[in-house]
Amino acid sequence: MNIPASNLDAGRMTAQGLLDRLHRRIGAAGLAAAAVIPSLSAQVDQHAAEVRDLLGVRGRRPTLAALASYADGLLDGATDRGWQAPQHDLAGWVGADGVTVRLVALCGLADSAMA
Template identity: 45%
Template structure:
């Protein structure tokens, strides 16, 4: 059985996060530049994600941030797809974004400001 190595996992995670950033992160960041309330919401979501990964994942400091974030994203998407049949897509208007759309955009924001995300 083939088991992907750490480098392959990290590379795959980065690709997935880059795609997510194109769909959610960049448009949300552009909208947040003119919408202070949206900026605050994204900051709150990013802080929540940071806390979840830091305090809720055992040995999280030993796992590359991109892998942690990608695992979290995939878990969210699976949960929403199974529970509600929701397939995430960017909102038509960022001031009307739902919880999942805001969380995905905030994950991109968090990944961009963390020094280990660029490594």
């Protein structure tokens, strides 16, 4: 499953729309897998903490706009390097790459920001 960066351009979509699309494409499956794979859950949590630090919101919820902007930039760089969103079965999530885990973490942060 490929998520072209051009389809996730924050200038063309709302922050909410970008994050919703990302969640449908990778976040829902990744968060479900993290709920049953402790090592993935720990990785997602670590990435979420790193994103909060990078966005300067340690201890607070990042805004949807900040998360969408970060996701857009991450996807641009990753797709430029040939990254494509994986199509994992549950076992495949155990070895998920860093970009994929970071995007799942972004989806989890967006879920929390909307709660």
